[in-house]
Amino acid sequence: MFKRIAFTVNGKAYDFEVDVRESLLEVLRNHLGLTGAKQGCGVGECGACSVLIDGVPHDTCIFLAVWADGKDIRTIEGVAGINGELSQVQQAFVEEGAIQCGFCTPGLVLTTTALKESGKDYTREELKRELSGHLCRCTGYQNIAKAAEKSLEGHICTCEDSPHYKGAII
Amino acid sequence: MAYTVVGKSVSRADAVAKVTGKAKYTDDFSERGMLVGKILHSPYAHALVKSIDVSKAKALPGVEAVITHQDIPKIRYATAIPGVIEAIATDEVGVAELKYATAGHPFSLDPSHRDKEDRYILTQRARFIGDNIAAVVATDALTASKALKLIEVEYEELEALTTTEAALKEGAPLIHDDCERNILSSAGYVIGDIEQALKESDHLIEGEYETSIVQHCHLENQISLAYVDSDRRIVIMTSTQIPHIVRRIVAQALGISWGRVRVIKPYVGGGFGNKQDVTVEPLNAVMSLAVGGRPVKLELSREEAMIDTRTRHAFKFKIKTGVNSDGKINGIQIEAVSNTGAYASHGHSIASSGGGKFRYLYQTKALKYEPLTVFTNLPVAGAMRGYGTPQIFFAFESHIEDISRKLKLDPIELRKINLVETGHVDPLNQTVIRSCGIRECIDKGKELIKWDAKKALYKEQKGVKRRGLGMACFSYASGTYPVALELGGARIVMNQDGSVQLQLGATEIGQGSDTVFAQMVAEVLGIPMHMVHVISTQDTDISPFDTGSYASRQTYVSGMAVEKAALEVKRKVLAVAHSMTDIPAHLLDLKQQHIVMKESGERVMELEVAAMQSYYDRVHAQPITSDVTNNARINAIPYGVTFAEVEVDIKTGKIKILEIFNVHDSGKIVNPQLAEGQVHGGVGMAIGYAISEQLLFDEKTGQPLNNNLLDYKLPTIMDIPEIGAAFVEKEDPTGPFGVKALGEPPIISPAPAIRNAVLDATGVAFNRIPMNPQRVFEKFKEAGLTLN
Numbered sequence: 001m002f003k004r005i006a007f008t009v010n011g012k013a014y015d016f017e018v019d020v021r022e023s024l025l026e027v028l029r030n031h032l033g034l035t036g037a038k039q040g041c042g043v044g045e046c047g048a049c050s051v052l053i054d055g056v057p058h059d060t061c062i063f064l065a066v067w068a069d070g071k072d073i074r075t076i077e078g079v080a081g082i083n084g085e086l087s088q089v090q091q092a093f094v095e096e097g098a099i100q101c102g103f104c105t106p107g108l109v110l111t112t113t114a115l116k117e118s119g120k121d122y123t124r125e126e127l128k129r130e131l132s133g134h135l136c137r138c139t140g141y142q143n144i145a146k147a148a149e150k151s152l153e154g155h156i157c158t159c160e161d162s163p164h165y166k167g168a169i170i
Numbered sequence: 171m172a173y174t175v176v177g178k179s180v181s182r183a184d185a186v187a188k189v190t191g192k193a194k195y196t197d198d199f200s201e202r203g204m205l206v207g208k209i210l211h212s213p214y215a216h217a218l219v220k221s222i223d224v225s226k227a228k229a230l231p232g233v234e235a236v237i238t239h240q241d242i243p244k245i246r247y248a249t250a251i252p253g254v255i256e257a258i259a260t261d262e263v264g265v266a267e268l269k270y271a272t273a274g275h276p277f278s279l280d281p282s283h284r285d286k287e288d289r290y291i292l293t294q295r296a297r298f299i300g301d302n303i304a305a306v307v308a309t310d311a312l313t314a315s316k317a318l319k320l321i322e323v324e325y326e327e328l329e330a331l332t333t334t335e336a337a338l339k340e341g342a343p344l345i346h347d348d349c350e351r352n353i354l355s356s357a358g359y360v361i362g363d364i365e366q367a368l369k370e371s372d373h374l375i376e377g378e379y380e381t382s383i384v385q386h387c388h389l390e391n392q393i394s395l396a397y398v399d400s401d402r403r404i405v406i407m408t409s410t411q412i413p414h415i416v417r418r419i420v421a422q423a424l425g426i427s428w429g430r431v432r433v434i435k436p437y438v439g440g441g442f443g444n445k446q447d448v449t450v451e452p453l454n455a456v457m458s459l460a461v462g463g464r465p466v467k468l469e470l471s472r473e474e475a476m477i478d479t480r481t482r483h484a485f486k487f488k489i490k491t492g493v494n495s496d497g498k499i500n501g502i503q504i505e506a507v508s509n510t511g512a513y514a515s516h517g518h519s520i521a522s523s524g525g526g527k528f529r530y531l532y533q534t535k536a537l538k539y540e541p542l543t544v545f546t547n548l549p550v551a552g553a554m555r556g557y558g559t560p561q562i563f564f565a566f567e568s569h570i571e572d573i574s575r576k577l578k579l580d581p582i583e584l585r586k587i588n589l590v591e592t593g594h595v596d597p598l599n600q601t602v603i604r605s606c607g608i609r610e611c612i613d614k615g616k617e618l619i620k621w622d623a624k625k626a627l628y629k630e631q632k633g634v635k636r637r638g639l640g641m642a643c644f645s646y647a648s649g650t651y652p653v654a655l656e657l658g659g660a661r662i663v664m665n666q667d668g669s670v671q672l673q674l675g676a677t678e679i680g681q682g683s684d685t686v687f688a689q690m691v692a693e694v695l696g697i698p699m700h701m702v703h704v705i706s707t708q709d710t711d712i713s714p715f716d717t718g719s720y721a722s723r724q725t726y727v728s729g730m731a732v733e734k735a736a737l738e739v740k741r742k743v744l745a746v747a748h749s750m751t752d753i754p755a756h757l758l759d760l761k762q763q764h765i766v767m768k769e770s771g772e773r774v775m776e777l778e779v780a781a782m783q784s785y786y787d788r789v790h791a792q793p794i795t796s797d798v799t800n801n802a803r804i805n806a807i808p809y810g811v812t813f814a815e816v817e818v819d820i821k822t823g824k825i826k827i828l829e830i831f832n833v834h835d836s837g838k839i840v841n842p843q844l845a846e847g848q849v850h851g852g853v854g855m856a857i858g859y860a861i862s863e864q865l866l867f868d869e870k871t872g873q874p875l876n877n878n879l880l881d882y883k884l885p886t887i888m889d890i891p892e893i894g895a896a897f898v899e900k901e902d903p904t905g906p907f908g909v910k911a912l913g914e915p916p917i918i919s920p921a922p923a924i925r926n927a928v929l930d931a932t933g934v935a936f937n938r939i940p941m942n943p944q945r946v947f948e949k950f951k952e953a954g955l956t957l958n
Binding site: 109 | 679
């Protein structure tokens with residue numbers, strides 16, 4: 001069974017029929033050629049397939065394409081500037097050595113981008129919790145944490161008497 | 171020596187491609203009309219296939235082929251004769267099924283040095299849950315999955331042997347008929363008179379230690395894409411560490427000439443040894459041949475990949491050590507039993523490799539190593555980061571800690587008394603230790619963690635949360651010499667503007683090898699990094715021959731070829747400059763894209779001018795290239811140490827790592843940021859190995875219980891503490907720029923260091939990993955430690 005959906009991806013409007021059984025990941029990768037989102041588990045455990053749906057990170061392997069109807073979607077392909085200029089988050093990932101095999105990188109960049117664009121403050125622990133849906137086997141997460149902190153410069157809450165810090169489960 | 175690019179933290183060559191999502195992995199490629207392959211796995215750990223009925227599966231619309239073991243000889247036979255791909259449909263007989271070996275080792279001309287050929291592409295006898303019984307090729311994944319369910323297989327169940335004890339038992343059924351007592355190999359060694367050495371020691375200390383089965387869990391599962399090209403050659407794009415070896419093994423599995431296979435390796439989403447083995451590729455080739463050479467993609471799911479690729483061997487050790495009261499170790503006797511699962515893969519060489527690399531750390535009068543590698547009806551164990559060393563060092567570095575406590579000796583001093591020194595020659599393989607920074611690593615680690623101050627502070631704790639310190643050492647090797655051949659290949663082409671293409675047979679799988687090779691070339695040629703274009707894709711039709719990424723060999727072994735290739739280009743550039751200026755080439759050098767006078771640094775001409783001359787001189791035009799193979803008949807031994815501080819919760823059994831430092835002597839560090847990345851990743855993986863990860867099976871049936879990323883406890887960003895990485899750069903005279911291995915070493919020593927820290931904190935010795943909260947709690951209870 002097919003269903004017609006309309007959504008925007010990286011600012012571009014689409015309107016076409018999808019198989020109702022297809023995941024958003026399959027539609028992005030197989031129909032739109034946006035292969036930056038990766039499949040690492042297919043069941044929402046690893047985060048490699050994350051994209052932003054209305055600004056919120058989602059695992060697209062378990063997000064049906066039909067649910068994307070009317071949504072605004074942003075993939076890793078929509079993060080850099082039109083001439084390839086890296087975003088601040090991407091630049092931070094490059095500079096901090098947060099990339100190794102690169103399979104988890106697009107998802108992590110997108111979640112960090114959502115955190116940055118939220119304008120909210122985070123403690124280091126909160127930041128880690130936000131990123132904990134992304135598995136990485138190469139980096140031991142050290143430089144990923146550094147890159148995320150650098151991306152959110154000015155929004156990392158370190159003073160121990162802040163309400164953030166008290167709220168954090170450590 | 172002062173370098174311009176080597177030793178600097180330049181950004182990865184592929185960083186932009188990966189951070190923008192442009193880097194293409196195997197699944198990001200497709201062909202028009204591409205079909206999907208899926209595998210029917212055995213639901214029994216040990217069973218004979220009595221009959222297979224594929225008629226219903228074949229009748230399903232969208233199914234293009236259903237393949238069983240009966241079809242393999244026909245498909246192979248068709249492949250073996252050029253130009254008769256269409257003969258697949260005929261009933262050729264008389265070609266037996268072919269067994270092949272899967273381990274990613276260099277081939278050996280000596281038949282006694284080859285891997286055990288025990289694998290069929292599809293089997294009639296299932297030896298573990300997940301073994302490959304049949305396969306389907308269909309127009310889409312859903313149809314293929316449906317078709318698998320329509321294949322009717324009648325099995326005769328056999329007794330499943332899931333433990334090495336059961337497999338070794340007198341009268342146990344044989345998993346491979348030609349392996350008595352289910353033993354794959356038992357090749358150990360003896361140095362000196364072990365009985366005498368143990369007898370004359372003041373103390374005889376014994377211990378038993380055990381490690382568990384874990385899995386690599388690279389984020390990209392095994393995946394390949396195969397088709398037959400217009401020359402009737404089989405083309406396989408695959409996520410592998412070893413493209414040239416895949417080419418050979420696929421050809422062997424199909425019984426065809428090696429040149430009829432072409433393997434392409436794009437970006438790879440992690441390997442950690444699991445992709446130093448041939449898993450999906452031969453079956454993928456068969457799938458394509460079964461549909462007339464059309465393109466077929468074969469991707470394993472996470473659940474499949476965790477049981478039907480490779481795992482890390484669980485080991486059990488019994489160690490007996492003779493030591494004098496002053497701490498001098500006279501003799502060590504190690505018995506090791508490893509569970510290699512259903513097929514040989516790397517099993518025989520992992521036990522022997524662990525025992526071999528262990529020898530480079532301590533000096534004793536006598537050493538006896540008796541390994542037994544045993545088949546069971548569990549998933550196949552193979553290469554995984556460290557290749558036998560995480561297991562043996564967990565055992566021995568725990569054991570030496572136990573010795574220090576029994577003899578009331580300082581654990582660090584005890585180790586120092588027995589460590590090897592520079593100049594040591596291995597008595598068995600004659601490897602010379604030409605650089606050895608283990609003592610400096612220990613001193614640095616001790617200082618970083620503030621060992622003495624904290625030791626004093628943590629004496630006699632009684633509370634619920636207790637802190638402790640532990641450390642452990644390791645030795646490793648840079649590549650496999652003298653066990654195996656170590657060829658590295660590099661090719662450089664200089665462009666008209668003085669920039670170069672660097673082609674490698676060595677594979678980038680995330681570790682950063684492309685970047686460090688580019689740094690070496692940039693250094694030799696005096697050009698900036700952006701002028702070195704690394705061809706990251708390996709294509710066996712095009713790339714230089716090199717056996718690939720394993721054994722922490724590439725920066726050392728392939729690096730030798732890269733350095734030589736760059737030096738050859740440099741020599742040729744200077745010869746052109748000489749022809750243009752009459753300045754003797756030996757007085758010239760390359761710096762900052764210029765040909766300069768070596769002594770004064772005075773600029774003679776731009777590099778581009780010489781490069782243009784090489785292309786367009788009307789008489790002597792000859793573009794500057796080099797194509798180098800280096801056979802490294804030498805090794806360099808890296809060392810290192812882990813220092814860990816833990817806080818143990820007596821009530822819950824939870825171990826929290828407060829601080830952890832890995833200090834490595836890996837010779838010259840070409841790129842500190844990438845090197846730290848290797849240490850972080852290895853330590854992170856080792857923390858999982860020590861306290862959370864274990865692939866679980868039902869002991870009776872061999873059924874995997876947690877082959878997914880939810881139930882298998884892979885550390886998340888919340889579980890890993892800050893990891894300290896430090897280096898003692900003892901440059902090895904044999905390595906390019908003085909390098910030694912670094913890829914695998916970070917994973918070796920953290921687990922015993924954490925175990926020793928828990929022992930320090932609580933007085934309880936955990937001789938089995940993982941030390942997960944359940945096990946820790948139970949053991950505390952046993953020891954009467956738990957409060958209420």
